[in-house]
Amino acid sequence: MGRALGEFEQMVLLALVRLGDDAYGVRIKEEIERRTGRELFIGAVYTALARLQKSGAVSSRVGEPTAKRGGRRKKFYRLEPAGEVALNRAYAAYREMTSGIEPKLESMGTSRGSS
């Protein structure tokens, strides 16, 4: 996976890392929503996942049907090595860019005190 990840793709991949084996559509969506506080449309999550799968960053498998979902099956996603490399690269870049200025970054915006 040669190209750099988009921001939303990074979030989807990070959610996969957190969720481990339980990573499927609504879980991924909830994970991102809970941590970032923004509301997502499930279609957007699937779009990003389809793109990531096409570039080899993730793979998917179909689970058993459960009564809870009206008898519908789940599609689980897993991080692949290419995705790990891309995520690692993105994290490294982010860390490099933020190192030494963390206190400054954290104080940003809060000094103006919204609520």
Add this chain to the structure above:
Amino acid sequence: MSHNTPPQIASWILTRLLDRDAREFGLGDLQEEFDVRARGNPASARRWYRRQMARAIATRLTPRRRQPAFLPSAVAHLARVGAGTVQDIRYAARSLRSSRAFTAMAVLTLALGIGATTAIYTILDTVLLRPLPFQDPDRLVILRNGFVDGRPGEWLLSFPDYLDYQAGAEGFEHLAAWLIHTPGLSSDDGAPPVRIRSLDVTWDLLPALGIRTVLGRAFLPQDDRAGAGQPTALLSHSLWRDRFGSDPSVLGREIRLDGRPYTVIGVLPPGFTGAIGGSVLPATAPDVWLPLRNSFSADGIELRGLSNVSVIGRLRPGVSLEQARFELASIAAAIARQFPEGRDGEGPVLQSAGDAAARPVRGVLLILFGAVSLLLLIACTNVASLILGRAAARGREFAIRAALGAGRGRLIRQALAESLLLALLGGAAGWLIAHLTVQAMSQLDFLSIPRLATASVDTRILGFLVAVSLLTAGVVGVVPALRVSRPQLRTAIKSGDRATAGGSESLTRQSLVVAQIALATLLLVGAGLLIRSLRHALEIDPGFVPQSVLTARLQLPLRFVDPEWRTSVDLFERLLARIERLPGVTSASAAYMLPTDPGWSNSFQIEGPPPSTARERKPQAIFRPVTPGYFRTAGVRLHRGRTFTARDSVDAPRVVIVNESFVRTYFDDREEPLGRSLVYGNWWAGGPPEYEIVGIVEDVHFSGRTEETPPATYFPHAQQPVREMYLLVRAEGDPWDLVDSIRAATSAVDPTLPVDTVATLEELLAETESSRRSIALAIALFAATALFLSAIGVYGVMAFLVLQRTREFGIRLALGASHADIRAMVLGRGLTLAAIGLLIGLGAAIPVSRVLSGLLYEIRPTDVPTFTAVVLFLGAVGCIATWIPARRATRIDPMVSLRSE
């Protein structure tokens, strides 16, 4: 329905919106989350679910480089088309904005073409296509007299003849007569009387037209009877509004016309002006309507020799024009048996009112429409050429977009969107131009069409305009789009802009330029022929000297009329003597009718043995009483005999002066007209009927310089007095300086005399040419526009050619060609195109200019000077349009152009 299941409709829509691969998982996810939410707040969970559906739809409609993977392809396709159209239009707008010069040129071109076409079509529609503004206009007919053998020429009926037709014709619901008068309307406050127009009508004219009054009643048979007590009057809506403040109590009020009282009985509706023209109704709107048999017109209407009424009729339903003609012909035969005098070759001419109204201008309007259609064609070819040039210059852009996956259809749509936008902009600007043109034409009294005042660019014509715009968009859009959609991708991308325009597209553009020049040549030839005709016409001696002559109308009130008219003759003598004494006046005279107006004709017999010339024509001549100083004042030259003097009074022997046309028509070369007498019928009851010819004067072109002069007879005013006279005053300097002193002199003679319609003779003469001028001006304007557009076309093609061949020129220069060689190459190409177009245009002009022959005067449709001038003129324009790009070609620096790869 349970509270913890998702809303069914939203669920159904989402199922359709999700791609089959993702449908199960996506719906599962949505259901799972819904269940969680529904446990907290079922209502909000359902709202959430519906919101998800909305978001799915929104996602579908938002154009994205990559569509969500789970959208089904059919829906996705539809969505792409919808989103694509919006995108196409936005893209087209941006693209047009970025090339302002191109857009401005294309929109201007379209606006000129569409605007001019719509303006002419509007007029055509108003005058030719729209029915007359009356009830059942198809059944309205006009009855006049003409030659039974179909020779051209028509004249009015006498009132007794009209009555015979009316009594005998069964095929008509109504047969009504009218004539126009201009009495003075006295005001209550003692101000001088105002001249107004009255239409004197038989009582059934308004019922024949289907017009009702808005206030009061219309005429009844008892109003229209000689000596039926105090005469009645109807007011036009505008007179009622302007003069009487729309006061309803005007009914029953008395108005004074030329000193005689009339009772107002009604007001006509606001939409009905009574101005139609083309002998249907007068061309100028009347102010009052009077009953013919109980008004001024009653004087002399019992005479068969006086042809002065216009007749309009309404056929009974089911009666054809042919049947009515047949019936009238048998009545005419009966009249001729009883009153055979002066009716040789005469017969009734019946035509539909619609035809009669349109006839004077039909030919001209069709020619203008033809000319303007040529202009529209030029505009279309110009825009096509502009778009082609632009498309070729953007070949690389299109090729790249095609390589990136833009489909053929998409590229066509893109190009069409641009053309469509151009056409709509051009259409909007064209509408503005059309609107302004129609307004200007109406204000300038273009071709003297009274109904033009009611013309407006209405919705029907707007529809026509939109159709023209869209048609134009199609023509100019599809061709380039088709061509653009099959670029040789690899070559196009590799070679950049320069090599893309291959032979075929260059050829297309060059053919368009040739077509444009050919069309412009046609228009220029037309304009040239008309302008030369106008110049020929203006060189003709009108038969009088129009410069420095002031004219004014003076209609005597009835109280000046006594049995032998001595009062009125005396009044004119005193008035003219007074005016002649004014400083700045060379001479003064009065005449019944001005030299620019043919007025009425009279029939007569020539005394003695019948002259030897063939006489199938009814002996008829223009009737013209004048005061002694008339010929000197108007500048009409005496050829033989004498002019009138003060001694030719009512008590002296009767005399008449004839014109040359009279001599040519009624005498042959060996006969001596002087000393012969003309015998009149019962026209002048007060004196002997024989008038001796004492003089011959030159011909005056009464109906304009290019019209033939009919025979005319001049009488001493004292022996043939009439109430309506025109003053002619020759001035030493500017005739307008005399207006006030003439008015003062008139009111010194009698304060109640109204002087009106003041004009110079020069203006009046110019008016008789105004229709010829209007047409020549309109065609010249079209031709100038066509020339301008063609020049842009030539310039555009040549400039593009130079741009395309910059590299080639660079190589040539590097290999030793001189700048002059390059310039000669470019000029040669441009002028070749111009020459081909010119030749085609000239070839086409020879047959096409024949349609103008009716409008030409003393000039053949194949007039050599006109054709030569067009060749030189177009050649010059072609040179200029080519010179600029040619000069640019010589500025090419070989090194720069080679590096520009």
